[in-house]
Amino acid sequence: xxxxxxxxxxxxxxxxxxxxxxxxxxxxxxxxxxxxxxxxxxxxxxxxxxxxxxxxxxxxxxxxxxxxxxxxxxxxxxxxxxxxxxxxxxxxxxxxxxxxxxxxxxxxxxxxxxxxxxxxxxxxxxxxxxxxxxxxxxxxxxxxxxxxxxxxxxxxxxxxxxxxxxxxxxxxxxxxxxxxxxxxxxxxxxxxxxxxxxxxxxxxxxxxxxxxxxxxxxxxxxxxxxxxxxxxxxxxxxxxxxxxxxxxxxxxxxxxxxxxxxxxxxxxxxxxxxxxxxxxxxxxxxxxxxxxxxxxxxxxxxxxxxxxxxxxxxxxxxxxxxxxxxxxxxxxxxxxxxxxxxxx
Numbered sequence: 001x002x003x004x005x006x007x008x009x010x011x012x013x014x015x016x017x018x019x020x021x022x023x024x025x026x027x028x029x030x031x032x033x034x035x036x037x038x039x040x041x042x043x044x045x046x047x048x049x050x051x052x053x054x055x056x057x058x059x060x061x062x063x064x065x066x067x068x069x070x071x072x073x074x075x076x077x078x079x080x081x082x083x084x085x086x087x088x089x090x091x092x093x094x095x096x097x098x099x100x101x102x103x104x105x106x107x108x109x110x111x112x113x114x115x116x117x118x119x120x121x122x123x124x125x126x127x128x129x130x131x132x133x134x135x136x137x138x139x140x141x142x143x144x145x146x147x148x149x150x151x152x153x154x155x156x157x158x159x160x161x162x163x164x165x166x167x168x169x170x171x172x173x174x175x176x177x178x179x180x181x182x183x184x185x186x187x188x189x190x191x192x193x194x195x196x197x198x199x200x201x202x203x204x205x206x207x208x209x210x211x212x213x214x215x216x217x218x219x220x221x222x223x224x225x226x227x228x229x230x231x232x233x234x235x236x237x238x239x240x241x242x243x244x245x246x247x248x249x250x251x252x253x254x255x256x257x258x259x260x261x262x263x264x265x266x267x268x269x270x271x272x273x274x275x276x277x278x279x280x281x282x283x284x285x286x287x288x289x290x291x292x293x294x295x296x297x298x299x300x301x302x303x304x305x306x307x308x309x310x311x312x313x314x315x316x317x318x319x320x321x322x323x324x325x326x327x328x329x330x331x332x333x334x335x336x337x338x339x340x341x342x343x344x
Contacts (some may be wrong), residue, residue: 111141115323116291138227138302149177154182155182167189181207183226191211224257238273258304302331
């Protein structure tokens with residue numbers, strides 16, 4: 001039985017269409033006039049099923065408030081979005097910070113660029129370095145403007161060929177130019193210092209070159225040093241090793257890496273003098289490094305300090321037998337951020 005007349009019923013449905021909101025909201029509101037999925041209009045206002053909360057829209061009851069759905073709280077939506085973005089940013093930053101801080105160190109006695117084939121070829125040396133992609137390189141037996149090397153500044157040329165920063169340390173004047181160790185670095189070098197080492201008549205003057213390496217966001221600031229010790233006289237070599245400790249191992253506040261041709265085997269007196277202050281990165285894998293064609297002895301080293309601030313990730317005596325009479329040694333070190341010592 002119809003309550004009211006047909007015109008009222010039609011008016012009710014038109015009001016819903018005219019005042020209801022678009023999309024899903026309009027569909028939801030229009031369903032209030034039907035039983036379940038039945039397309040037939042409700043003809044019993046007292047059925048209590050679909051119309052129990054519905055007031056017939058007549059007269060002054062015709063307004064949008066009776067059919068409008070609640071508005072979403074835009075402020076709440078914005079807050080939710082901001083919280084989600086913040087959570088993502090924190091998670092990303094934490095994962096980025098957790099990435100290990102590593103440094104690739106190479107020591108290479110380049111024999112003034114002369115290979116075992118008798119040819120001086122700096123491009124060949126540079127190709128070896130570029131292939132290994134080190135962050136820091138300690139070079140030994142580097143010529144600067146000598147006659148035998150045709151007046152070339154070898155450190156500067158290798159810096160150009162590898163696109164790295166350069167520092168050269170003069171150990172002695174030689175053959176119309178200079179001769180000594182050098183440093184290549186992917187990072188800027190500051191506070192470059194050349195430490196002269198003791199020697200006696202008949203021995204070549206030797207030195208260690210050290211520089212502060214500013215790695216910026218890539219890791220801690222550190223000191224990197226390259227050296228080349230006496231090859232003929234063990235007593236002189238021992239004195240030179242003793243000089244390295246006060247020169248480069250004065251405190252634990254700055255992480256320091258010392259690399260080079262020490263011209264002595266593990267557990268020799270000169271190496272034992274260094275052991276209380278330095279950790280040998282290749283101690284667990286003491287592979288021979290010289291001569292390059294058929295290596296017999298380990299005389300090239302990468303040392304670091306403090307011991308508890310570094311972890312050795314990888315060591316490799318590179319199988320390069322032609323470019324120089326020494327094989328290059330590559331070490332990958334990981335910086336343990338949590339163990340950084342306090343400045344005193």
